[in-house]
Amino acid sequence: MKVVMLGAPGAGKGTQAKKIAAKYNIPHISTGDIFRANIKNGTELGKKAKTYMDQGLLVPDELVVDLVVDRVNQEDCADGYVLDGFPRTIPQAEALTKALASQGQKLDYAIDVDVPDENIVRRMSGRRACVGCGATYHLEYAPTKKEGICDVCGGELILRDDDKPETVEKRLGVYHEQTQPLIDYYTNAGILKRVDGTVDIEEVFQAVVQILGE
């Protein structure tokens, strides 16, 4: 079972990807993990990627695709995998389709975890982080015992810049421009499935299991 997760940043696709990986016993693959593993192991691809990252440059699509294809060809991916955070753009998706096809492979499902922007902004703006120990909370879903005070260390809680509405809206803008076209791309490929991501994590996962099968 080869699955790619789609959805806006903050929609919860990473959480669902982890749950899919655990239930179906397939690797959860994120590009961040691939980069780190290749750089740590000093592979040729890792060295190439590092030269870009060291200069603060984006790793070019061809190299990212090479890294992903190299990863999905490893033994633990024989029964499938779930890709999280890749592809992000149409050129990446096209390159991935082509690279997989050259090996007689193709993706089986693209699962879009659908959450309206306003829900994402609301979710993110409820996050709080402790300035003392870094513990994270959520005003609605994971509140502290005492308002504004860290349960662990008694430190002050703040809304991180990353979680501020203006930052989240900017990221959502990039998503709509670059990543949302993938929904049409995978619809045309006949593998797009959509789940409602506004319900709770377990309910979203039940919908995912409906698609992938027990």
Ligand SMILES: [Zn+2]
């Ligand atoms: Zn703390």
